Amino acid sequence: MMELKNKKILVVGLGLIGGSYAAALSAAGYEVGGIDCLQESVDYALSEGFIAKGQSKVTADYVGDFDVIVFALYPHVLFDWVECYGGFIKQGALVTDVTGVKGEVVYRMQKLLGERAEFVGAHPMAGREVYGIKNASATLFCGANYIVTPTEKNTEGGIVLCEALGRALGARRVSRLSPEEHDEMIGFLSQLTHCIAVSLMTCKESHQLVDYTGDSFRDLTRIAKINENMWSELFLMNKAELLSQMDLFLEHFTALKDALEKEDAETMKQMMRLSTERRSYFDKK
Amino acid sequence: MMELKNKKILVVGLGLIGGSYAAALSAAGYEVGGIDCLQESVDYALSEGFIAKGQSKVTADYVGDFDVIVFALYPHVLFDWVECYGGFIKQGALVTDVTGVKGEVVYRMQKLLGERAEFVGAHPMAGREVYGIKNASATLFCGANYIVTPTEKNTEGGIVLCEALGRALGARRVSRLSPEEHDEMIGFLSQLTHCIAVSLMTCKESHQLVDYTGDSFRDLTRIAKINENMWSELFLMNKAELLSQMDLFLEHFTALKDALEKEDAETMKQMMRLSTERRSYFDKK
Numbered sequence: 059m060m061e062l063k064n065k066k067i068l069v070v071g072l073g074l075i076g077g078s079y080a081a082a083l084s085a086a087g088y089e090v091g092g093i094d095c096l097q098e099s100v101d102y103a104l105s106e107g108f109i110a111k112g113q114s115k116v117t118a119d120y121v122g123d124f125d126v127i128v129f130a131l132y133p134h135v136l137f138d139w140v141e142c143y144g145g146f147i148k149q150g151a152l153v154t155d156v157t158g159v160k161g162e163v164v165y166r167m168q169k170l171l172g173e174r175a176e177f178v179g180a181h182p183m184a185g186r187e188v189y190g191i192k193n194a195s196a197t198l199f200c201g202a203n204y205i206v207t208p209t210e211k212n213t214e215g216g217i218v219l220c221e222a223l224g225r226a227l228g229a230r231r232v233s234r235l236s237p238e239e240h241d242e243m244i245g246f247l248s249q250l251t252h253c254i255a256v257s258l259m260t261c262k263e264s265h266q267l268v269d270y271t272g273d274s275f276r277d278l279t280r281i282a283k284i285n286e287n288m289w290s291e292l293f294l295m296n297k298a299e300l301l302s303q304m305d306l307f308l309e310h311f312t313a314l315k316d317a318l319e320k321e322d323a324e325t326m327k328q329m330m331r332l333s334t335e336r337r338s339y340f341d342k343k
Numbered sequence: 344m345m346e347l348k349n350k351k352i353l354v355v356g357l358g359l360i361g362g363s364y365a366a367a368l369s370a371a372g373y374e375v376g377g378i379d380c381l382q383e384s385v386d387y388a389l390s391e392g393f394i395a396k397g398q399s400k401v402t403a404d405y406v407g408d409f410d411v412i413v414f415a416l417y418p419h420v421l422f423d424w425v426e427c428y429g430g431f432i433k434q435g436a437l438v439t440d441v442t443g444v445k446g447e448v449v450y451r452m453q454k455l456l457g458e459r460a461e462f463v464g465a466h467p468m469a470g471r472e473v474y475g476i477k478n479a480s481a482t483l484f485c486g487a488n489y490i491v492t493p494t495e496k497n498t499e500g501g502i503v504l505c506e507a508l509g510r511a512l513g514a515r516r517v518s519r520l521s522p523e524e525h526d527e528m529i530g531f532l533s534q535l536t537h538c539i540a541v542s543l544m545t546c547k548e549s550h551q552l553v554d555y556t557g558d559s560f561r562d563l564t565r566i567a568k569i570n571e572n573m574w575s576e577l578f579l580m581n582k583a584e585l586l587s588q589m590d591l592f593l594e595h596f597t598a599l600k601d602a603l604e605k606e607d608a609e610t611m612k613q614m615m616r617l618s619t620e621r622r623s624y625f626d627k628k
Contacts, residue, residue: 183557203555231554243555246547251559254539257596259618262531268624269516270488270528272468274536275625277562282622286615290608297603304600308593311542315589318582323575330571333544337567339553340560 062222066091068124069109070139072099074186075156076130077194080108082227085196091124099191108194121146126223127175129155133163133291140170151175152219156182158244159295160207160237168211178220179207179237181244182227187283197228204229207237245299250307252289253300255282347507350437351376353409354394355424357384359471360441361415362479365393367512370481376409384476393479406431411508412460414440418448418576425455436460437504441467443529444580445492445522453496463505464492464522466529467512472568482513489514492522530584535592537574538585540567 065088069080072094080103084090092103092112100112113120116139121127127147129136136155147153153175157163164179171177184202186193204224208217217234224232235243259282267275293300310329317325350373354365357379365388369375377388377397385397398405401424406412412432414421421440432438438460442448449464456462469487471478489509493502502519509517520528544567552560578585595614602610 183555203557205555233554243552247552247556247560251543251563253596253599254543254563255559256614256618257599258536258539258592259621260595260614261591264621265624267528267532269518270468270490271532271625272488274540274566275532277565278536278539279618279622279625280562281559282618284615284619286612286619289615290611293603293611294606294608297606301600301603304596304603306546307543308596308600310545311538311589311593314538314542315586315593318578318586318589321579321582323579326575326578327571329541329545330569330574333541333564333567334569334571336544336549337564339550340556340564 062088062126062219062226065125065219066123067126067128067223068093068121069128069130070094071130071135072096072103072108072112072191072194073130074189074191074193074198075182076128077103077108077191078184078196078198079128079130079156079182079227081106081194081196082199083223084108084110086226088226091120093121094191102191108191116143116146118146122148124148125151126219127151127153128223129153129157131155132288133157133159133295136163137166137170140167144170144174147171147175149174152216153177154180154220154223156180158248158292160240161299162295164207164209164237168209176211176213176216178212178216180220180224181205181207181240182224182229187281189285199224200228201230202228204232205240206232206234207240208234209237241296241299242303245296245303246306249293249296249300250303252281252284253293253304254307255279256284258282347373347411347504347511350410350504351408352411352413352508353378353406354413354415355379356415356420357381357388357393357397357476357479358415359474359476359478359483360467361413362388362393362476363469363481363483364413364415364441364467364512366391366479366481367484368508369393369395371511373511376405378406379476387476393476401428401431403431407433409433410436411504412436412438413508414438414442416440417573418442418444418580421448422451422455425452429455429459432456432460434459437501438462439465439505439508441465443533443577445525446584447580449492449494449522453494461496461498461501463497463501465505465509466490466492466525467509467514472566474570484509485513486515487513489517490525491517491519492525493519494522526581526584527588530581530588531591534578534581534585535588537566537569538578538589539592540564541569543567 092109097114103109167177377394382399388394452462
């Protein structure tokens with residue numbers, strides 16, 4: 059099971075992410091199939107050569123033909139799908155996903171699939187502010203991080219296969235984290251930053267500010283353009299972790315505010331020196 | 344007094360901003376002089392052709408020769424300078440500044456200068472994360488906003504002259520705001536965003552996060568690299584306004600957090616829809 063070569067890969071859900079998986083894997087020479095409930099997405103993927111075959115109906119003979127299945131669905135749709143059609147999956151297949159929260163997904167998927175197939179969670183850290191297969195691209199994951207989140211239920215062979223999938227997509231860095239480490243990291247780096255951007259952007263009716271806006275406000279709010287259905291679902295799935303990251307931020311923001319209120323310039327400067335030092339770690343090399 | 348042409352311009356303080364004023368105005372054909380307490384900054388400005396003459400000593404005959412004076416100093420140094428040497432300024436000269444907070448500067452400068460010279464506050468909205476005249480550039484203000492903040496003490500002639508200075512620097516957009524409107528706008532768009540970036544960056548020892556960081560965290564913290572002396576001074580000068588902007592942000596951030604806590608997906612989605620709509624105003628055309 060450790061070689062990805064010659065494996066047939068099925069992508070379930072042909073949106074931006076699923077479509078880009080299909081495009082990248084086909085471009086890398088794999089035999090890729092697709093399923094999407096919208097026939098027009100299937101047709102588009104076929105016409106662009108993202109998939110060799112595809113259908114909008116989920117049938118046992120079609121699904122059972124694949125060795126590797128990638129779910130690129132909204133989480134609640136994912137669980138429904140596996141409850142309905144999990145029995146169609148080939149015995150011993152490798153199943154993975156693309157969801158941005160892992161704890162709530164990985165354990166549940168492993169339970170749902172039971173002994174039939176091995177589930178290894180994965181998170182390709184790439185995305186765009188646009189959606190749908192028409193924005194999919196074979197190069198979406200080039201240079202991205204691809205995180206695999208195994209549990210003690212996984213075999214080394216399954217994990218290695220899932221990592222090979224990340225490399226086949228063109229990811230720059232493939233790494234392993236536990237589902238919990240992943241969710242803490244993503245809670246801070248991605249979900250908290252989106253919460254900040256959304257909150258900042260809702261503060262004011264801001265038409266009249268456009269003319270005066272420099273790069274700092276633009277940079278802090280770029281990610282305030284957000285798919286509300288997907289992100290609200292991801293926030294709720296990572297609720298406890300995200301709340302604790304929000305509290306952490308509030309603590310530091312309030313400390314700065316208190317220092318300003320008390321005109322305690324030294325505390326303000328200390329925070330600025332620390333932020334300057336830490337931000338320098340992130341300068342791109 | 345309405346024509347900038349043929350006016351002799353003195354830049355006091357040859358750092359990044361003052362140096363860039365001098366470079367841009369010399370490149371545009373103006374006769375520019377400079378003063379800086381560091382002789383090496385004066386020498387550098389002379390050797391680069393940013394100024395035609397310069398000195399590190401403040402003398403009456405030198406200062407009194409200029410029609411327009413641009414102060415590019417830290418605020419507390421600015422007031423000291425004018426208290427000591429204000430009497431050297433030519434009767435009827437136009438005096439302006441570059442400070443990022445206006446209310447605290449403009450009224451005090453107008454009072455300090457009295458009948459001798461007309462003070463019109465200005466804020467060239469450009470900057471870099473590096474400092475000093477060696478980073479100065481004639482093109483720093485190209486495409487930037489340049490805001491003039493007149494009061495009822497100003498003459499139309501003085502205001503127009505100050506606006507002409509902005510255009511001579513290459514600013515894309517020259518506009519007028521009252522000092523209070525300016526400070527509210529800058530409190531929200533610039534100071535609040537810096538407070539957020541600094542607070543976020545101080546949350547965690549973050550060396551181990553670098554490998555997983557995508558664009559959103561990088562974008563939100565770019566401005567966390569900050570000159571602590573200048574920014575703490577600017578925050579304190581705009582204390583009341585900035586505190587009220589911080590409270591506004593806290594209100595919205597807390598609303599989002601409460602919605603998450605209560606699993607109120609509809610409120611979360613409403614905020615996301617609003618932020619998406621408002622952010623679209625800021626897409627660069």
